[in-house]
Amino acid sequence: MNRGKKIVFLSHCILNANAKVEGLAAYPGAAGELITYLMDQGVGMLQLPCPEVDVLGVQRWGHVKNQLSHPFFIECCEKMLAPVVRQVEMYRNGGYQLIGVVGIDGSPCCGVKKTCASEKWAGDFLDPELTWKKVADLAWVKKPGIFMETFQKMLAGKHADLDFFSLDESDPTASVPRLIAALSQRIHRP
Ligand code: SF4
Secondary structure (H helix, E strand, O other), rough: OOOOOOEEEHHHHHHHHHHOOOOOOOOOOOOOHHHHHHHHHOEEEEEOHHHHHHHHOOOOOOHHHHHOOOOOHHHHHHHHHHHHHHHHHHHHOOEEEEEEEEEEOOOOOOOOOOEEOOOOOOOOOHHHHHHHHHHHHHHHEEOOHHHHHHHHHHHHHHOOOOEEEEEEEHHHHHHHHHHHHHHHHOOOOO
């Protein structure tokens, strides 16, 4: 059978929810409705690395973008993404249709249109009152997470820009149909 020559790049946890921060997974394994749609369309799926699992492990607390926006973490993201950027260039030069990247809105790393932020999210949880003040300071900001921001910069540096889409981890039920509609337009663009 001939290759479909269509490829999408997916945030790691779309195919493996076990990478999510404990308690945040919206499905037990993979985002079935989205994956089934992509399979039906003959789209190949390339799984991005999970920067949080790689650097912080599976027993991590939830983070905010402010915490992860430091030089060593960004350098780790660049190292993880370097082979992906090479593949983007290789497939594009080979005439493949690169549908784009699907990130996770709300994530401090993989958000595309929305990430979580707080300047006060630091320290320990020993004082409950202080902890609740820190929780109250958590906010969504309309910016990409640090991993996707790094990815976009690396792609721009190679003149290899891709379209970025997202699944909203705070509302997967509503966001998956919206995401599929947006991907459909991109997949069937003449
Ligand atoms: S959103 Fe990104 S960092 Fe968070 S679990 Fe998924 S792949 Fe890992």
